Amino acid sequence: MKGIYIVANDKVLDNTIALLKSIRLYDYDTPIMMIPFDENYQQVAEIVTSKYGVEIYPDLEFVNNLCNNLYNIFGQGFFNTPNKQKKQACWFGPFDEFLYIDVDIVVFEKIADNLKYLEDYDFLCCDYQYLSGIKNVFTSKVIEKKIFTEEQLKNVFNSGWWASKKNLFTENELYETFAECAAHTEYFDFSEKTTDQPIFNYIVLKHISRRLNLVRRPEGKGPGSWAGSPHFQREGDRLIDPKVGKPVQYLHWAGFRIEPGCPYWDIWEHYRYLGEAKPTYYPQKTEKKKSLGAKFIDKVKNIGRQMKKS
Numbered sequence: 001m002k003g004i005y006i007v008a009n010d011k012v013l014d015n016t017i018a019l020l021k022s023i024r025l026y027d028y029d030t031p032i033m034m035i036p037f038d039e040n041y042q043q044v045a046e047i048v049t050s051k052y053g054v055e056i057y058p059d060l061e062f063v064n065n066l067c068n069n070l071y072n073i074f075g076q077g078f079f080n081t082p083n084k085q086k087k088q089a090c091w092f093g094p095f096d097e098f099l100y101i102d103v104d105i106v107v108f109e110k111i112a113d114n115l116k117y118l119e120d121y122d123f124l125c126c127d128y129q130y131l132s133g134i135k136n137v138f139t140s141k142v143i144e145k146k147i148f149t150e151e152q153l154k155n156v157f158n159s160g161w162w163a164s165k166k167n168l169f170t171e172n173e174l175y176e177t178f179a180e181c182a183a184h185t186e187y188f189d190f191s192e193k194t195t196d197q198p199i200f201n202y203i204v205l206k207h208i209s210r211r212l213n214l215v216r217r218p219e220g221k222g223p224g225s226w227a228g229s230p231h232f233q234r235e236g237d238r239l240i241d242p243k244v245g246k247p248v249q250y251l252h253w254a255g256f257r258i259e260p261g262c263p264y265w266d267i268w269e270h271y272r273y274l275g276e277a278k279p280t281y282y283p284q285k286t287e288k289k290k291s292l293g294a295k296f297i298d299k300v301k302n303i304g305r306q307m308k309k310s
Helices: 010-026 042-051 060-074 082-092 111-119 171-183 197-207 265-272 292-309
Strands: 002-008 032-036 054-056 097-101 105-107 123-125 161-165 211-213 233-235 238-241 250-252
Touching: 002 010, 002 082, 002 111, 010 032, 010 042, 010 105, 010 265, 032 042, 032 060, 032 082, 042 054, 060 082, 060 171, 082 097, 082 171, 097 111, 105 265, 111 123, 111 161, 171 197
Parallel strands: 002 032, 002 097, 032 054, 123 211
Antiparallel strands: 097 161, 105 250, 123 161, 233 238
């Protein structure tokens, strides 16, 4: 059985609705299963199950035990919550072949069709994360210690969109791999607090050899997908990547708060309110004041991003 997994809670209700509306616009049949991020998921669960045909992951006790065990391997407090590892449950769920999608994404096609590549591969991703090198994934230690070859490191990926197969490894093998990671935290770049992505890359690069990044598929380069890419051209409520002359398959707001003024806000707003009236007013979201040090770091990062784009 093939299907799609998402992880959500009530806090990301609007994002979840936007994603599911976009999926169901192109595909009403592929099963979708939600893994609750935490205990606050009753509202989102009621809506997604009644309106979008989503099922809740059938064994939540297993999910919680798995995440707590993974969290404890690193030691109390290393990660701010065990819930960051919820997507690890995808390896052991009901779907034999599956696609995992973060909820800060909308899709522009029947996205489950990409699972056809699993006929020849065991793991798929679909992004240009590798163009940034190992940043936000690994440190230079993995090169110095020869943990991975430079060729392997060209396969780093964003963990917000990926596809694979059930039971490629056992639960104990997953724990053993986490123990390797916990013993060598110097291998990982946790600076962006993407606490699942570095370890997720380690698991895949170490244990799954038949991998394919769909932007480098055999039939030619694929389109980009990051909402931070300013060059996408609009075609109605979809986007074209002019660098490859192909429609964007999905758009991922990784690193952005989805709100008025964010990149491609109108695209997200279109899918969120598809079939219903759009709000005339959006309450201003409040966020904690950042320290001067944090503001300086943000400024340096923004300068770096602008230099990369130019």
